[in-house]
Amino acid sequence: MLRQSLRSVFTLTLICFMIGGLFALYLRYAPSSQSQTNALSQRMDNLVSTINNLEQEIAAYEGIVQTSRDELAGLENQAQTEWLRKLQEELHGAKLRAGLTPVTGPGIVITLDDNVVGQKADPNGDPNAYIIHYEDLLAIVSELKTGGAEAIAINEQRLITTSELRCVGNVILVNTTRIAPPFVIHAIGDPSILADMVTYGRLDPLITEGFPVSVSEDQALILPAYKGELQFKYTTFS
């Protein structure tokens, strides 16, 4: 009797162990088995995490670029002789024009947002009619440049000679960084000329369509430096 029950307990133990193992194997797969029914959404999740990881990487590298620039600036400022000082001034001027340093000056601030109110009032309408498109931003930037803007930044992304303004799906990329509404455009230049350029330019139809748009003048704007790297591999003096 004892032997029989020992054997039965052993059998049960063995089977319980195997069930536990099977169950763990199943559980390990269970979280992803739910989204497995929707392979597309799983793929999207993967892509989103990839994008997030890459953006973190970019931020880390931008930090490295910044520290190297600070180091470089420290080295540059050590120079004392007249000749070196002249070179330094030239360098500063070049950096200012290239957009590699934070700058300050008078200018305007333009704030744009999607027409959420209009979209709610017209739920069956074309949603494209109620969002700010990258063409709008592009037009505004061009108008600001025409009005003599010396430095422009959109959502803290400084526009420099290689900056792009690009539409990717439903986001806008500036300096390959995603920006989202509300869009805040800072521009340094003659405030009244810049304000006139945009209010009688691209902002005019946007205001008519009911987009929440505001333009304000500021005597001391601060624009950030361009965060990326700026290398010319193919271009040389001719």
Add this chain to the structure above:
Amino acid sequence: MWWLVPILALFLGILAGQHAGIQVPAEMVKYLSIAILAALDSVMGGVRSLLERTFNSTIMLSGFFANALLAALLAYMGDRLGVDLYYAAVFVFGVRLFDNLSKIRHFIINFFRNRKIRRASDWDGSPAVKGSAPSREEVL
């Protein structure tokens, strides 16, 4: 306390499964779940037969493997044939599982009730039969 051993083994199995380097392919997860259901049914049947003293290790082990494998295989066949045999297996094993559980419950309740009755009759016996408690004569 013997029943603690299988429960311990269950947790050990979970641990082992988590640390084993086996990855179940996505298509197999469905069949794995039905196999687990069949295995659970086997265990419940085993516990029941143990309580009823009709336990047989060979029948138990063979039933465990055969049920789990056949259930998974049938579900797979059903998917290939376009007939949802999966649900048939779920139904059969589900019903048997609950049947076994209720029989186990009945058995346990009866066990405790019988013990209570036995104890009560022990108390009724006027001189101590078991010898552990001092008898009236000894105390006096």
